[in-house]
Amino acid sequence: MxxxxxxxxxxxxxxxxxxxxxxxxxxxxxxxxxxxxxxxxxxxxxxxxxxNESHEIxxxxxxxxxxxxxxxxxxxxxxxxxxxxxxxxxxxxxxxxxxxxxxxxxxxxxxxxGTTQINECKQTVAETVATVGQTVQRDLRYDNLHSIHDKRSTPLNLAGDDGDSENNSDDDVSTLEEIKQCYEKMYEKFLQVCESNKFLEKEKLVLIEENKVLKVQISTLEQNVISASRETDSLKAKFAQTQDDISKFNTGRVPVNVGTVTNECPGTCNNEAFHFDLSGIAFGALANPGQADPMRKLGQFGCRVQCTYSNIGIQFKIDIGSNANYLAFAIEFVNGDGDIGAAAISSSNSNGWLSMKQSWGATWSVGIPEGVSGPYSVKVTTIESQKTAIANNVIPANWSKGQNYRSNVNV
Known part of the structure; x- marks a missing residue:
């Protein structure tokens, strides 16, 4: 109750x-x-x-x-x-x-x-107790039958011999003593079972404490594995970026932004921290034939070299941190001034163009709304020339991290 x-x-x-x-x-x-x-x-x-913002759970x-x-x-x-x-x-x-x-x-x-092992031990103890009980009951029944047989085989003492009465009394006392001994044996078995149960209970508590320690250790190991996996992904991303940069240098496709080219005032010209300091002959060699002196007399002037990638379309390299809800990629091989001012993506099941934001350098990113999936088209607009190029379905539905997807358009 x-x-x-x-x-x-x-x-x-x-x-x-x-x-x-x-x-x-x-x-x-x-x-x-x-x-x-x-x-x-x-x-x-x-x-x-x-x-969180670092895409960590x-x-x-x-x-x-x-x-x-x-x-x-x-x-x-x-x-x-x-x-x-x-x-x-x-x-x-x-x-x-x-x-x-x-x-x-x-x-x-x-x-x-208890656990399965402890339950099996308890079951064994219970079966032992039951076996002992059955044995004692069988012995008691045998002793009772033997006592009754002895009494029936003894002749009746019609004369009321006192000696025979004493013998009957001895038989009764002997039977009670045997019963007492049987009960003592049962009690000893009972004490043994109790001691076994106490031992099992202690073992059970030890196992429970060990289980708690193991759970903590497993949790710590899992956290270490997650941390190591994230560090590995970060290192792989850096390695892939380094490999890509090396390949650009090897093929001559890496853009170089030079602050100043000069033949005078080394170190401080035009407040530029870095510049190429050329000799007068080398500097004059930059001019058209016969125009070396006029170029030297121009003084300081600015110029910008346009990027030209003949027969190469704009390329999109998927960032290693992208997933179904977050898409980021680097925009490469853009002709002209090469600086991207705006980017957007769309798909057959999106509501128009989804504006992207510049994460760093040439990498742009966007959050993918629920229900929107590839293939994706990408729209790119440059800053100075304001030229726009649209690469239709350039990123497939089954895109992969670190993969390059090249379009057939450029600005």
Missing amino acids: NNHREGAFLPPLLGELNYSDWKIRMKMFIKSIDEWAWRAIVIGWTPPTSM IQTPKEKWSDEEVRIADYNSKATNAILSCIDEDQFKLISMCKSSKEAWDVLQEAYE
Whole structure:
């Protein structure tokens, strides 16, 4: 029956011998609080997570939880509180490190119902006790039948011989002594079984503590693996970028931005920190034939060399951090001034063009709305010339990280 503790009807406190009854009562008690509180024990609960700006999975701050996430967390808290209200301090120590009601429930269940190995040991002990009981009962029945047979085979003493009466009394005393010995043997077996149970209980608690330590170690290893995986991805991205830069140098396709080319004032000309300081002859060689002196007399003047990639379309290299909800790529081999002022993408199931933002250098990125997928078309507009090029369906639906996709258009 339920105990009336502190003004509320609660299941009885969990004890050494009442777990089976306690488990049933606790289940109904938690269901009476809320059906979803019991579901928190059945399916478990973990804190909500989200992705930060570095695309890492982190626990969502509580102030940013949605109403649904707060509701589910509340069910877990109700179930946990119900369990805590029906255990003592020793049992609380077993579940004090648990992060959810399901984890606490499983620890108590393992502690009192045991693992498969412990249950098998208990079953063996029970079978041993049953075997001993059957043996004792069989011996008692044999002794009783033997005693009755002896009495029947003894002639009746019609004369009331006192000696025969004494013999009957001795037989009765002998039978009671044998019964006493049998019960003593049963009691010894019972004590042995009790000692075995105590040993198993101690072993069980040791296993539970080892299990907790292993869980912590596994969690630490998993975090280390995740951290190492992220570091590996970052190094792979840097390696791929370095390889790409090397290939550009090897093929002469890397653009060079020179601050100043001069034949005078080395180190400080025009406040430029870096420049090419040429001799007068070398500087004059830059001019058309017969125009070396006039060029030297021009003084300081600015010029910009346009990029020209003959028969090469604009290329899009997918960033290593891209995923189904986030797409980033570097825009390469743009003719003319080469500086991108705007970029956008679209697909057959997007609502027009999705504007991108410049992440760094030539890399542009955009968040992909739910339901939008490739293939993607890309629109590129330069800053100075304001020229626009549209590469239709240049990025396929099954795009891959680090892959290059070249178009057949340029500005």
